[in-house]
Amino acid sequence: MNHTEGHDVSQKIDTLSDSQYSRVADEYLESISDELDLLAEDHDQLDFELSHGVLNITIPPNGSYVINKQPPNKQIWLSSPLSGPKRFDLVGGKWTYLRDGTQLSNLLAGELGEAVGIDLQFESVDQ
Incomplete structure (x- = not known):
């Protein structure tokens, strides 16, 4: 059972098979x-790599x-130099940090x- 701030959140998390999780997370x-590829066209200081x-x-x-x-855990984890480490669960089709509802x-x-x-928007993500 998943608990966050004393509340059971397990019913909020999307139920996925291992293969569904892998497909959704990869996508x-x-x-x-x-989106980063498009951003890098105008901002050459941006460097990124997606691998495995x-x-x-x-x-x-x-x-x-x-x-x-x-x-x-069927999660996506983020390590950010600004906001620190966070673990995101799929809730309603969006990768969400359950402690405060922030979407990745x-x-x-x-x-x-x-x-x-x-003002950056990731328009094609989460759709």
Whole structure:
């Protein structure tokens, strides 16, 4: 059973088979990578690589981000130089941090957009 701040959240988390999780998580990371590819066209300081379920992003002045699949937990984990480590579960089709409801796409767009000085939206992600 998953608990967050004393509340049972297990019924909120999308139920996925191992193969469904793998497909959804891979598609999500590929979508983020595609969005970063577009962003990098105008911001050459952005460096990123997606390999074997791990997305590494480096962007000054923030530093390095690591986003990776965690198949045993069916989560995506984020290590951010600004907001720290977080674990995201799939809730309603969106990767969500259960402690405060933050969506991974919004968190990344906010932090990376601030680093390059634009209002960034990951439009094709989470659809």
